[in-house]
Amino acid sequence: MIGRRVLAGAGGLLLPAVLILLWFGMARGQGVAARPEAPLPGGDPFTPPLSITVEMYRLTASGAQRLPLTMCSADDTAFGCTAFCSESGYGCPGDAIFPYPYLTGTITVGVETDYLLDVVPREMGPWYDPVALEAQAVAARSFAFYYTASPPTLLPYNNSASFQAFIPRTFERQFPENYPNDEDFQWDDPCGAQYEQLNSAQQLVCDALREFAYLSYGDQSPLRAQFSADAYGQTVDGSTAGLEAVPDPISTACDADNLGHGRGMSQEGASRWARGNECSYPGAPVVGDNPPGGAWSVAWQRDQILAHYYTGIHLRGPDGEQLTPDYRWNPLAVDWGVPGNQPPVFSYPLSIPITIWVQNTGTTTWLTGTVGMVQVWKPANPTGTLTGTFRTAITLTRWMTPGGSAQVPLTLTTGMLPAPGVYTLTIDLAVADGSGGWLLFSQAEPARPWFPLSMVVGVDAAPVRLYLPLVGHDP
Amino acid sequence: MDRKTLTSLLILAAIFVGVQLNRTGGRAANRDTPPIVLLPAGAIHTPAGQGDAPPACEFTPAPAAQTRPSTAPPALAAPRPVYTTRGALHIAQWLPGNRRLLLARDLPGTNRQAIETLDPFSGQVVSYGERNYTNSPPRWHPGQQAALYLDWAYTGANGRVAYRLLQNTQTLIENLPSPAFALTNRGELLLAAPQNPGDRLAPRPYSDQLLHYGSGEALLTEKKAACRLEVSPQPERGQPDGVLDARWSPAGRFLALITSRSAGSGIVLASELIVFDLQAGTVRRISTLPAIVTDIAWGPQGRWLAVLGVERLSDQGYERGALFLVEAESGAVMRAGPGLALGGGAWGMQLAWSGDGNTLAVGCPTPRRGRVCLIEVGP
Numbered sequence: 001m002i003g004r005r006v007l008a009g010a011g012g013l014l015l016p017a018v019l020i021l022l023w024f025g026m027a028r029g030q031g032v033a034a035r036p037e038a039p040l041p042g043g044d045p046f047t048p049p050l051s052i053t054v055e056m057y058r059l060t061a062s063g064a065q066r067l068p069l070t071m072c073s074a075d076d077t078a079f080g081c082t083a084f085c086s087e088s089g090y091g092c093p094g095d096a097i098f099p100y101p102y103l104t105g106t107i108t109v110g111v112e113t114d115y116l117l118d119v120v121p122r123e124m125g126p127w128y129d130p131v132a133l134e135a136q137a138v139a140a141r142s143f144a145f146y147y148t149a150s151p152p153t154l155l156p157y158n159n160s161a162s163f164q165a166f167i168p169r170t171f172e173r174q175f176p177e178n179y180p181n182d183e184d185f186q187w188d189d190p191c192g193a194q195y196e197q198l199n200s201a202q203q204l205v206c207d208a209l210r211e212f213a214y215l216s217y218g219d220q221s222p223l224r225a226q227f228s229a230d231a232y233g234q235t236v237d238g239s240t241a242g243l244e245a246v247p248d249p250i251s252t253a254c255d256a257d258n259l260g261h262g263r264g265m266s267q268e269g270a271s272r273w274a275r276g277n278e279c280s281y282p283g284a285p286v287v288g289d290n291p292p293g294g295a296w297s298v299a300w301q302r303d304q305i306l307a308h309y310y311t312g313i314h315l316r317g318p319d320g321e322q323l324t325p326d327y328r329w330n331p332l333a334v335d336w337g338v339p340g341n342q343p344p345v346f347s348y349p350l351s352i353p354i355t356i357w358v359q360n361t362g363t364t365t366w367l368t369g370t371v372g373m374v375q376v377w378k379p380a381n382p383t384g385t386l387t388g389t390f391r392t393a394i395t396l397t398r399w400m401t402p403g404g405s406a407q408v409p410l411t412l413t414t415g416m417l418p419a420p421g422v423y424t425l426t427i428d429l430a431v432a433d434g435s436g437g438w439l440l441f442s443q444a445e446p447a448r449p450w451f452p453l454s455m456v457v458g459v460d461a462a463p464v465r466l467y468l469p470l471v472g473h474d475p
Numbered sequence: 476m477d478r479k480t481l482t483s484l485l486i487l488a489a490i491f492v493g494v495q496l497n498r499t500g501g502r503a504a505n506r507d508t509p510p511i512v513l514l515p516a517g518a519i520h521t522p523a524g525q526g527d528a529p530p531a532c533e534f535t536p537a538p539a540a541q542t543r544p545s546t547a548p549p550a551l552a553a554p555r556p557v558y559t560t561r562g563a564l565h566i567a568q569w570l571p572g573n574r575r576l577l578l579a580r581d582l583p584g585t586n587r588q589a590i591e592t593l594d595p596f597s598g599q600v601v602s603y604g605e606r607n608y609t610n611s612p613p614r615w616h617p618g619q620q621a622a623l624y625l626d627w628a629y630t631g632a633n634g635r636v637a638y639r640l641l642q643n644t645q646t647l648i649e650n651l652p653s654p655a656f657a658l659t660n661r662g663e664l665l666l667a668a669p670q671n672p673g674d675r676l677a678p679r680p681y682s683d684q685l686l687h688y689g690s691g692e693a694l695l696t697e698k699k700a701a702c703r704l705e706v707s708p709q710p711e712r713g714q715p716d717g718v719l720d721a722r723w724s725p726a727g728r729f730l731a732l733i734t735s736r737s738a739g740s741g742i743v744l745a746s747e748l749i750v751f752d753l754q755a756g757t758v759r760r761i762s763t764l765p766a767i768v769t770d771i772a773w774g775p776q777g778r779w780l781a782v783l784g785v786e787r788l789s790d791q792g793y794e795r796g797a798l799f800l801v802e803a804e805s806g807a808v809m810r811a812g813p814g815l816a817l818g819g820g821a822w823g824m825q826l827a828w829s830g831d832g833n834t835l836a837v838g839c840p841t842p843r844r845g846r847v848c849l850i851e852v853g854p
Binding site for chain 2: 060064065068070075076077095096098165
């Protein structure tokens with residue numbers, strides 16, 4: 001179901017945008033100069049660390065430090081010190097026991113080659129969508145970086161769920177287990193030369209970590225990217241930068257629930273967005289009185305998921321370089337205005353009113369009248385008279401802060417097309433360039449493209465249906 | 476013989492390897508040891524999705540089942556610390572006579588535990604043995620006046636281990652593959668090899684029924700019949716919820732279970748108390764407790780259940796719990812008064828109610844010390 005609900009975003013209660021239909025001249029094909037990256041406010045730029053120091057403790061079943069505080073020792077087999085532990089009822093099933101693999105209670109380990117390999121699968125099961133696992137990897141990396149960059153007045157970073165549950169040998173534990181003392185494996189860097197010998201769950205973890213990125217807020221400083229298991233309909237305000245409450249309309253059916261603190265990224269929500277489905281994984285059981293759920297009208301990539309759950313952030317690369325543009329949007333849902341929210345019949349010529357639930361996932365407030373929504377039609381296979389590009393646009397007349405969202409009505413107009421045929425329909429937002437032209441968000445910063453909503457559409461004199469799926473293509 | 480049965484027999488055969496006891500018709504007996512019943516593996520917990528699932532248990536209300544009128548909960552005094560150690564303390568049970576507690580005490584700096592009894596009124600400690608670290612609770616055998624407990628040792632490559640069952644320092648059975656054991660109120664020692672390592676047994680008092688519980692469903696068996704307790708109507712994330720703990724009321728009328736929602740990753744996000752009344756045929760989910768329940772203990776009359784729940788995490792990140800009383804028949808929940816912070820240790824071994832009903836022993840560790848507190852229970 002596409003929600004007609006209007007949820008409170010970071011900018012307050014969001015009102016439907018007023019539609020102003022106008023033709024305008026786009027800055028077609030002229031290219032757009034990349035927006036310069038904002039200079040750092042001062043001090044040294046952040047350098048992502050290669051290693052992290054962690055105090056290691058025995059943990060309770062919920063991942064809390066166990067009292068009395070007991071640091072892991074060399075041959076420790078308690079939960080928290082090893083994933084192959086000697087405690088039933090804890091997260092170490094199986095009949096093999098391997099002790100804590102380090103000699104001291106405080107350890108320094110490689111972030112990419114050790115720490116995150118154990119954290120990512122512990123925090124998010126590998127049965128979720130691989131794209132969601134990629135988002136989880138970025139969030140976990142950012143969270144760890146935040147503490148390496150933080151002043152020492154903070155509590156020492158430890159392996160408990162108060163930070164991130166880091167339980168050694170969790171990566172090896174992924175079923176079917178590769179045993180830690182197996183000489184066939186080079187555990188110093190398992191995602192490297194030994195990748196092909198890993199099992200599928202382990203390869204998923206490696207794949208999720210491969211494209212390095214971390215989240216920053218403001219400057220290059222890493223974000224304290226909290227995340228939790230699930231948030232029903234809306235995340236919880238974290239009262240800190242980047243952790244504002246955002247609507248999560250895909251999480252109101254199937255297995256959606258409130259589980260965990262609800263701040264930042266919803267792990268199950270991330271998998272729903274990645275799948276374009278209200279169930280977080282195939283066959284997920286329906287919780288309580290939830291409707292059964294089904295296909296959602298949009299699906300997202302990693303960066304879209306992160307920009308949705310974390311407000312006003314940027315993704316950054318290994319040298320702290322900015323990877324995402326300032327102007328970004330996410331379609332939360334497309335309401336086709338028909339029962340069952342099925343894609344409408346597209347005939348020629350026809351005007352079809354739809355509503356797109358738009359979220360400002362960028363770092364810039366959209367001022368009134370400066371941002372528009374554009375529909376661009378291009379023949380999928382240009383031949384004969386089926387050439388050219390055809391656009392219309394509306395202007396959003398309500399300002400929208402980062403994290404905010406609003407329902408935007410849009411009329412799809414096939415009447416401007418020269419003839420029936422198969423078209424690629426792209427819906428994007430655009431920002432006024434100050435000189436009468438408009439810059440598509442997807443092209444505003446060519447080095448850092450963003451995701452429009454794209455689909456292949458059949459338009460015929462006789463009614464035909466849209467071709468599914470409706471997914472955001474890679475920019 | 477189908478494959479499942481054959482597998483069960485093979486597992487059962489493995490149990491017998493190393494058994495050095497005289498056996499008579501499936502029972503092992505020795506004058507110096509309790510009678511041991513080796514359970515056939517076929518009656519052991521069937522993991523979800525493997526083989527034919529047993530039917531759901533159906534409880535028919537007994538004609539005589541009548542609801543007793545609610546009474547005021549017993550009065551609980553403030554917790555009083557009575558014993559402090561450097562290592563963590565794990566409370567297994569009160570001994571008969573209500574003067575001593577059976578404990579496992581972590582030996583600091585090692586992966587070892589001491590099995591001890593503590594007289595919390597005098598501070599006297601008696602040692603019964605040591606073992607490698609595990610959360611398998613030791614049990615006291617009244618007839619033998621001895622502590623029974625499991626120990627384990629590495630046997631070779633790839634983390635393989637073998638368990639042995641000890642009575643004090645004497646090995647009763649060795650070379651056991653991930654066993655479960657329990658004592659009946661008849662003094663029999665039940666021993667099994669669950670298909671899911673780590674699963675446990677809970678014999679119903681004054682009955683031949685036996686509960687198998689752990690990482691999947693909970694099965695109630697009696698002779699060759701088995702049924703499945705509906706404890707997991709909403710399995711999460713592709714894996715069934717687990718049953719962390721199960722305790723029968725002293726007369727066997729009620730069964731209290733703690734089920735977990737572990738997100739499949741092994742970190743418990745929530746746990747729930749469920750109380751089955753096998754006499755009235757009712758199932759009650761106690762939803763007014765904290766989101767995480769860690770320990771339960773029955774009062775001697777089976778009327779009240781003491782529950783330890785996690786109320787909050789401290790600023791430092793460890794669990795701070797509170798004690799609750801749950802009326803078994805009504806499900807009413809009463810919070811014990813404020814006092815010392817309780818809990819925070821290993822789940823399932825932080826709470827015990829004395830047989831005379833007069834004293835609750837509860838773990839009240841500090842960040843640096845293991846500690847046991849007593850709570851006097853009034854009428």
